[in-house]
Amino acid sequence: MSEMLALEFMRNALIGAVLVGFAAPLVGIFLVQRRMSLIGDGMGHVALAGVAVGVLTGTQPVLTALIAAVLAAVAIELLRQRGGTSGDIALAVMFYGGIALGVVLLSQASGASSTNLTGYLFGAILTTTPADLIAFAVLCTIVVATVTVLRKRLFAVANDEEYSRATGLPVTALNLILAVLTAVTVVVSMRIVGLLLISALMILPNATAQRIGSSFASTMRWAAVIGVVAALAGVVTSYYAGTPSGGTIVLILIAxxxxxxxxxxxxxxxxxxxxxxxxxxxxxxxxxxxxxSHPGGQGLESAEESR
Amino acid sequence: MTASPLVLRDADFGYGEQRVVSGVTLEVQKGDVVAILGPNGSGKSTIIRGILGLADHLGGDVELLGTPLHRLRSRAAIGYVPQHHSLSSSVAATVREVVASGRLARRRWWQPETARDREIVEQALEVVRLSHRADEEVSHLSGGQQRRVLIARALATQPDILIMDEPTAGVDQASQVVLAKVLGRLAQAGTTMLIVTHELDALHDIVTRVLCVNNGRIDFTGSCAQYDLHLATHPTGSSHHHHDEAEAPVTTPLSSEPLDTAATRQS
Structure with missing residues (x-):
């Protein structure tokens, strides 16, 4: 273990795993509540186009991916509110267009484009640099702080959107905030588990936590703990077993x-x-x-309560 | 003199350009319990959805809590109980967590829950007699109990007016009686209520006024006694007031008879 911790890239990887393992489930729980578990995958597709633009233009790919994912998140939310088949088709066009554009643009990048593509598709946590870590830390702090402050409102809207609207909660704004938080989490998770597995870190800890938690708050806490434990265990296992970290983390989550x-x-x-x-x-x-003796008469109210 | 909680003058409601209900005139005084009756598809739910901002206000005047509807900025003083329990069951949520979400409209987004908020939530749970089940998952409760959770959530807002869409529909007879008791306690406490229903029998003792909607128009307004008399003077079995669009005889929850017949006999 000490040998592993002596390596800087492993320390970076472990810190990155803790950050993402903690933040991703906190956003994912609202997606599960709204039955939108796979929306992160779609955003990941669009984020790849952003990565490709960053690689081609020499800009920080995390930044361009973030811009692309946030724009996609806003568009997805607006299309979702509009509803109907045309919205559904528009989402499909956006998702497939995003990944296709990403693949084509990356193929034009000089140097090891296939390595780039593999890294973004399947994750490359061991290549996390100190600069990446700072970006992840800032983004994860924003995600966790926003969820902490707004969690009850996000819960209320995800739990019953119509009621929330009727009582004057800013439903559209809260939905857009959740969409942007999802986009940010997707971009950070992309380096850890890769865009093909991007929803796993947001959704699987919550799927497990639902088996354990008896309230929304406790489910959320369990999900964060499971996310951190699985991310750390995945990185450590991948180091000793020589396996890709992203896939290892997801397999541990499934186990x-x-x-x-x-x-x-x-x-x-x-x-x-x-x-x-x-x-x-x-x-x-x-x-x-x-x-x-004869049983005493039971009031209807208590009779119903005893059911 | 305080303004009436709700005033409608020749109001039209609908969706987009389509008017579903027209010419609604009604003044709800503080402490009134108004039942909006009508067959399915008559537009009765559209009236309250229009008042709540969930359907479009297409004409006439609506004043809610003393403010014209188009200028209403805060809806925090409105309690709403939706028609069907629309709560997501994808993630576990306790009764207390759902009821506590009723307090959110009463505080700013950055303000944490206070001891006063928790106290109000406990009071709301007590009114619907669910205090002892506060830590249970909502999805584990019966349909009637889930309806009471929604009523408690609406009460937690400390509303000036409580608007309910079919609070007794879709639950068994015993649960209807329990719900009627809960609403009776609220009426006794002076809560102003607007209740959409097609099962007046369960609420007959607490309703002070009746509004009937048919084909998007109001065709009766008056007291419960006037309504009973009105029904008595109409031919039994007509399509008036209570029959669904499918023209199946609507039965009362208590007597299993067609409603018109039951109401005629009562009067």
């Missing part, structure tokens, strides 16, 4: 999800069996006592 799902199913089955036993015993006791 955690399967274990949590299996454990939850087992717990439910045991609880149901225990409940059936109690019910049978209670019925037997009720039957025995039915000759001795």
């Amino acid at each position: 955690i999800f399967l274990v949590a799902t299996g454990t939850a199913a087992l717990a439910r089955r045991l609880a149901a069996r225990s409940s059936r036993r109690r019910s049978v015993t209670q019925r037997a006791l009720d039957h025995q006592s039915s000759d001795l």
Whole structure:
């Protein structure tokens, strides 16, 4: 372990993993709540076009990807609000156009364009530079701070948009903020897990946390913990196993999800069996006592509550 | 003298260019419990959606809480209970978390939840008798209990007017009676309510005025007693007031008879 930590690129990779592992699920939970789990993948497609522009023009690719992803996020949200088939088709055009443009532009870049493309498609956390880390830290801080301040409003809108609108919450503004937060998370995650796996860090920790959490707040906390643990475990495993970090992180997330799902199913089955036993015993006791006393009348309100 | 919570004068509502309901005139006084009745598709829900800003206000005058609708900037004093529970169940949310979201319109975006907010949420839960289930997941509750969660969320805004869309629809008979009790307690406390329903029987004792909508027009306004009399003078089984567009006889939740017949017998 100390040998690994002695390497600067590994320290950078681990810090990057913690930042993204923590921030991505905090945004992802609202996407899951709104049943928009795969929207991040679409934004990733568009972000690739931004990366390509950055590579071609010699600009910082994170910056150009961020601009492209934010513009896409705003367009997606406006199209979503408009609804209908034309909006759906427009989204498809934007997503496929983004990745196609990215691939074509990157092929024109001088030098190792295929390496560039592979890095962005599958992630290249081990190439994280100190400058990247600063950019990630700033972006993740913005994401976490915004979610912390606005989480109850984002929850309310994702939970019941019509009610939120009727009571005067700024629904459109909050939706746009969530879209931009998603875009920022996508750009940061792109370097860690690659754009083909981009939604995994936002969604899988939440899918697992849902098996554990009993409230929105606790689900959110569990998702952040799972995201950090999986990202760190993925980077460490990839170092020792010589595997790509992005795919390793996602496989670990899936393993955690399967274990949590299996454990939850087992717990439910045991609880149901225990409940059936109690019910049978209670019925037997009720039957025995039915000759001795009449059950008292139960109010409707409490009867419904006891269901 | 305080302004009436809601005044409509010859108001039209709809979506885009399409008028769904026209010529609505109504003045709701503080403490009134007004039922808006009508068959499915008559436009009764469009009236309240127009008042809430969810449908377009296409003509006439609407004053909500003393302010013309087009100049209304804050909707924080409006409590709204949607027709169907539209809560997302994709991620677990407790009863308390959902009810607490009713407080958000009452504070600025940067302000954290205060002890007073939490106290109001607990009071709202107590009114609907769900305090003991506050930490349970909403999706684990019955349909009637989920409706009570939505009522508590609306109450948590401390509304000057409570607008409800079919609060007793789609829940079983026992839950309807429980919901009617909850609404009865609110009426006794002087809460101004506007309730869209096609099941007046469950709410008959608390409703002070009735407004009937048919084919996008108002065809009756008056007290509950006047409404009963009005029904008695109309031929039973006509398409008036309560029959769905499919013309299936609408049954009362309590008597399982066609509503017109039941109401005639009551009067």
